[in-house]
Amino acid sequence: MNDKTSGASGVNGNPEQTGQASEKSAAKRGGTRAQERIAALDTEGASMSDLIEQLQAALESAEQRAAEAEAGWQRARADFANLKRRSEEERADLAGQASDRLLIRVLDLSDDFDLAVEHVPEEARGTPWVEGISAIDRKLRALLEAEGIEAMEGEGQLFDPHTQQAISYEDTADVPDGTVVKVIQRGYTIRDRVLRPALVAVARNDDTTIGGDTTPADDTTPNDD
Numbered sequence: 079m080n081d082k083t084s085g086a087s088g089v090n091g092n093p094e095q096t097g098q099a100s101e102k103s104a105a106k107r108g109g110t111r112a113q114e115r116i117a118a119l120d121t122e123g124a125s126m127s128d129l130i131e132q133l134q135a136a137l138e139s140a141e142q143r144a145a146e147a148e149a150g151w152q153r154a155r156a157d158f159a160n161l162k163r164r165s166e167e168e169r170a171d172l173a174g175q176a177s178d179r180l181l182i183r184v185l186d187l188s189d190d191f192d193l194a195v196e197h198v199p200e201e202a203r204g205t206p207w208v209e210g211i212s213a214i215d216r217k218l219r220a221l222l223e224a225e226g227i228e229a230m231e232g233e234g235q236l237f238d239p240h241t242q243q244a245i246s247y248e249d250t251a252d253v254p255d256g257t258v259v260k261v262i263q264r265g266y267t268i269r270d271r272v273l274r275p276a277l278v279a280v281a282r283n284d285d286t287t288i289g290g291d292t293t294p295a296d297d298t299t300p301n302d303d
Contacts (some may be wrong), residue, residue: 191215230265232258243275247282257281
Protein backbone atom coordinates (compact mmCIF):
# COMPACT_ATOMS: atom_id res chain seq x y z
CA MET A 79 0.00 0.00 0.00
CA ASN A 80 2.79 2.32 0.78
CA ASP A 81 4.41 1.39 -2.54
CA LYS A 82 1.33 2.38 -4.50
CA THR A 83 1.07 5.60 -2.66
CA SER A 84 4.72 6.24 -3.17
CA GLY A 85 4.45 5.43 -6.88
CA ALA A 86 1.50 7.72 -7.40
CA SER A 87 3.31 10.42 -5.55
CA GLY A 88 6.33 9.86 -7.73
CA VAL A 89 4.33 10.31 -10.97
CA ASN A 90 2.27 13.25 -9.88
CA GLY A 91 4.98 14.96 -7.98
CA ASN A 92 7.80 14.65 -10.51
CA PRO A 93 9.13 18.18 -10.94
CA GLU A 94 10.53 17.54 -14.42
CA GLN A 95 7.26 16.26 -15.79
CA THR A 96 5.37 19.07 -14.20
CA GLY A 97 7.73 21.65 -15.79
CA GLN A 98 7.37 20.14 -19.21
CA ALA A 99 3.61 20.25 -18.95
CA SER A 100 3.76 23.87 -17.89
CA GLU A 101 6.03 24.72 -20.80
CA LYS A 102 3.71 23.03 -23.25
CA SER A 103 0.73 24.87 -21.83
CA ALA A 104 2.59 28.19 -21.94
CA ALA A 105 3.73 27.53 -25.49
CA LYS A 106 0.21 26.76 -26.48
CA ARG A 107 -1.08 29.93 -24.88
CA GLY A 108 1.77 31.92 -26.46
CA GLY A 109 0.96 30.57 -29.90
CA THR A 110 -2.66 31.46 -29.47
CA ARG A 111 -1.81 35.02 -28.45
CA ALA A 112 0.59 35.37 -31.43
CA GLN A 113 -2.06 34.17 -33.78
CA GLU A 114 -4.52 36.59 -32.25
CA ARG A 115 -2.05 39.43 -32.69
CA ILE A 116 -1.40 38.45 -36.31
CA ALA A 117 -5.12 38.27 -36.96
CA ALA A 118 -5.57 41.63 -35.28
CA LEU A 119 -2.78 43.13 -37.40
CA ASP A 120 -4.37 41.72 -40.54
CA THR A 121 -7.69 43.20 -39.52
CA GLU A 122 -6.11 46.53 -38.70
CA GLY A 123 -4.25 46.50 -42.03
CA ALA A 124 -7.46 45.84 -43.92
CA SER A 125 -9.24 48.58 -41.98
CA MET A 126 -6.37 51.00 -42.65
CA SER A 127 -6.45 50.20 -46.38
CA ASP A 128 -10.20 50.82 -46.47
CA LEU A 129 -9.71 54.07 -44.57
CA ILE A 130 -7.03 55.20 -47.03
CA GLU A 131 -9.30 54.42 -49.96
CA GLN A 132 -12.14 56.36 -48.34
CA LEU A 133 -9.87 59.31 -47.66
CA GLN A 134 -8.53 59.20 -51.22
CA ALA A 135 -12.07 59.15 -52.60
CA ALA A 136 -13.07 62.03 -50.32
CA LEU A 137 -10.00 63.99 -51.43
CA GLU A 138 -10.78 63.46 -55.12
CA SER A 139 -14.39 64.51 -54.53
CA ALA A 140 -13.28 67.61 -52.67
CA GLU A 141 -10.79 68.50 -55.41
CA GLN A 142 -13.50 68.07 -58.06
CA ARG A 143 -15.92 70.30 -56.12
CA ALA A 144 -13.16 72.86 -55.64
CA ALA A 145 -12.38 72.82 -59.38
CA GLU A 146 -16.07 73.23 -60.23
CA ALA A 147 -16.39 76.07 -57.72
CA GLU A 148 -13.30 77.78 -59.16
CA ALA A 149 -14.62 77.39 -62.72
CA GLY A 150 -17.97 78.83 -61.64
CA TRP A 151 -16.21 81.70 -59.90
CA GLN A 152 -14.15 82.42 -63.00
CA ARG A 153 -17.28 82.40 -65.18
CA ALA A 154 -19.03 84.72 -62.75
CA ARG A 155 -15.99 87.00 -62.74
CA ALA A 156 -15.91 87.05 -66.54
CA ASP A 157 -19.66 87.73 -66.70
CA PHE A 158 -19.27 90.57 -64.23
CA ALA A 159 -16.37 92.03 -66.22
CA ASN A 160 -18.42 91.84 -69.43
CA LEU A 161 -21.42 93.40 -67.73
CA LYS A 162 -19.25 96.19 -66.33
CA ARG A 163 -17.69 96.80 -69.75
CA ARG A 164 -21.10 96.89 -71.47
CA SER A 165 -22.46 99.21 -68.80
CA GLU A 166 -19.52 101.56 -69.22
CA GLU A 167 -19.90 101.48 -73.01
CA GLU A 168 -23.64 102.14 -72.78
CA ARG A 169 -23.05 104.95 -70.31
CA ALA A 170 -20.39 106.47 -72.56
CA ASP A 171 -22.67 106.03 -75.59
CA LEU A 172 -25.57 107.73 -73.80
CA ALA A 173 -23.28 110.55 -72.71
CA GLY A 174 -21.99 110.87 -76.28
CA GLN A 175 -25.53 110.95 -77.66
CA ALA A 176 -26.53 113.64 -75.18
CA SER A 177 -23.43 115.64 -76.10
CA ASP A 178 -24.19 115.24 -79.82
CA ARG A 179 -27.77 116.43 -79.35
CA LEU A 180 -26.54 119.50 -77.51
CA LEU A 181 -23.92 120.24 -80.16
CA ILE A 182 -26.49 119.85 -82.94
CA ARG A 183 -28.70 122.40 -81.20
CA VAL A 184 -25.75 124.76 -81.00
CA LEU A 185 -25.14 124.18 -84.70
CA ASP A 186 -28.75 125.06 -85.44
CA LEU A 187 -28.34 128.24 -83.45
CA SER A 188 -25.11 129.05 -85.26
CA ASP A 189 -26.79 128.49 -88.62
CA ASP A 190 -29.52 130.94 -87.59
CA PHE A 191 -26.86 133.52 -86.75
CA ASP A 192 -25.21 132.91 -90.13
CA LEU A 193 -28.49 133.46 -91.94
CA ALA A 194 -29.11 136.60 -89.92
CA VAL A 195 -25.68 137.99 -90.80
CA GLU A 196 -26.05 137.06 -94.49
CA HIS A 197 -29.41 138.79 -94.79
CA VAL A 198 -28.61 142.02 -92.99
CA PRO A 199 -30.06 144.91 -94.94
CA GLU A 200 -27.47 147.00 -96.72
CA GLU A 201 -28.35 150.11 -94.77
CA ALA A 202 -27.82 148.26 -91.45
CA ARG A 203 -24.38 146.92 -92.22
CA GLY A 204 -21.65 148.26 -89.99
CA THR A 205 -24.00 149.23 -87.21
CA PRO A 206 -23.08 148.24 -83.61
CA TRP A 207 -26.06 145.91 -83.43
CA VAL A 208 -25.01 143.98 -86.52
CA GLU A 209 -21.40 143.93 -85.39
CA GLY A 210 -22.53 142.44 -82.07
CA ILE A 211 -24.47 139.70 -83.86
CA SER A 212 -21.41 138.94 -86.02
CA ALA A 213 -19.21 138.74 -82.91
CA ILE A 214 -21.59 136.23 -81.30
CA ASP A 215 -21.55 134.18 -84.49
CA ARG A 216 -17.74 134.12 -84.52
CA LYS A 217 -17.64 133.04 -80.87
CA LEU A 218 -20.03 130.19 -81.58
CA ARG A 219 -17.90 129.06 -84.51
CA ALA A 220 -14.77 129.19 -82.37
CA LEU A 221 -16.52 127.15 -79.66
CA LEU A 222 -17.57 124.49 -82.16
CA GLU A 223 -14.10 124.29 -83.66
CA ALA A 224 -12.61 123.87 -80.18
CA GLU A 225 -14.86 120.82 -79.74
CA GLY A 226 -13.44 119.31 -82.94
CA ILE A 227 -16.43 120.21 -85.14
CA GLU A 228 -15.70 121.04 -88.77
CA ALA A 229 -17.97 121.98 -91.65
CA MET A 230 -18.02 119.62 -94.64
CA GLU A 231 -17.52 120.75 -98.20
CA GLY A 232 -20.15 119.60 -100.64
CA GLU A 233 -21.12 121.92 -103.46
CA GLY A 234 -19.67 120.87 -106.81
CA GLN A 235 -18.75 117.42 -105.53
CA LEU A 236 -20.41 114.10 -106.24
CA PHE A 237 -23.20 113.18 -103.86
CA ASP A 238 -22.04 111.08 -100.89
CA PRO A 239 -24.89 109.24 -99.14
CA HIS A 240 -22.71 108.68 -96.08
CA THR A 241 -22.30 112.38 -95.35
CA GLN A 242 -25.16 114.02 -97.26
CA GLN A 243 -28.89 113.78 -97.55
CA ALA A 244 -30.50 114.68 -100.87
CA ILE A 245 -33.76 116.54 -100.33
CA SER A 246 -34.25 117.77 -103.90
CA TYR A 247 -33.08 117.18 -107.46
CA GLU A 248 -32.44 119.65 -110.26
CA ASP A 249 -32.64 118.66 -113.89
CA THR A 250 -29.58 120.18 -115.51
CA ALA A 251 -27.01 119.29 -118.12
CA ASP A 252 -24.43 121.77 -116.87
CA VAL A 253 -22.88 119.30 -114.42
CA PRO A 254 -22.59 115.50 -114.32
CA ASP A 255 -25.46 113.49 -112.97
CA GLY A 256 -25.26 113.12 -109.17
CA THR A 257 -23.31 116.32 -108.57
CA VAL A 258 -24.26 118.46 -105.59
CA VAL A 259 -25.49 121.74 -107.05
CA LYS A 260 -26.51 123.40 -103.81
CA VAL A 261 -25.94 122.94 -100.09
CA ILE A 262 -29.18 123.80 -98.35
CA GLN A 263 -27.89 123.08 -94.85
CA ARG A 264 -24.23 122.56 -94.07
CA GLY A 265 -23.06 119.24 -92.68
CA TYR A 266 -20.55 118.84 -89.87
CA THR A 267 -18.13 116.22 -88.62
CA ILE A 268 -16.72 115.76 -85.14
CA ARG A 269 -13.45 113.88 -84.74
CA ASP A 270 -13.75 112.15 -88.15
CA ARG A 271 -17.36 111.07 -87.80
CA VAL A 272 -20.51 112.67 -89.11
CA LEU A 273 -22.30 114.79 -86.54
CA ARG A 274 -24.94 116.20 -88.84
CA PRO A 275 -25.32 115.25 -92.54
CA ALA A 276 -25.58 118.02 -95.07
CA LEU A 277 -28.89 118.69 -96.80
CA VAL A 278 -28.23 119.12 -100.50
CA ALA A 279 -29.77 119.44 -103.94
CA VAL A 280 -28.41 117.01 -106.53
CA ALA A 281 -28.15 117.33 -110.29
CA ARG A 282 -30.11 114.86 -112.39
CA ASN A 283 -29.49 114.31 -116.10
CA ASP A 284 -28.73 111.63 -118.67
CA ASP A 285 -25.12 112.72 -119.29
CA THR A 286 -22.25 111.50 -117.18
CA THR A 287 -19.70 114.06 -118.41
CA ILE A 288 -19.79 117.80 -118.89
CA GLY A 289 -19.88 118.81 -122.55
CA GLY A 290 -20.29 115.24 -123.73
CA ASP A 291 -21.78 114.39 -127.09
CA THR A 292 -25.53 114.35 -126.54
CA THR A 293 -26.36 113.46 -130.17
CA PRO A 294 -28.35 110.23 -130.14
CA ALA A 295 -26.70 107.35 -131.88
CA ASP A 296 -27.91 106.39 -135.39
CA ASP A 297 -29.92 103.25 -134.73
CA THR A 298 -31.60 103.03 -138.16
CA THR A 299 -31.74 99.56 -139.59
CA PRO A 300 -31.08 98.79 -143.26
CA ASN A 301 -34.10 98.31 -145.53
CA ASP A 302 -34.55 94.73 -146.56
CA ASP A 303 -36.11 95.87 -149.77
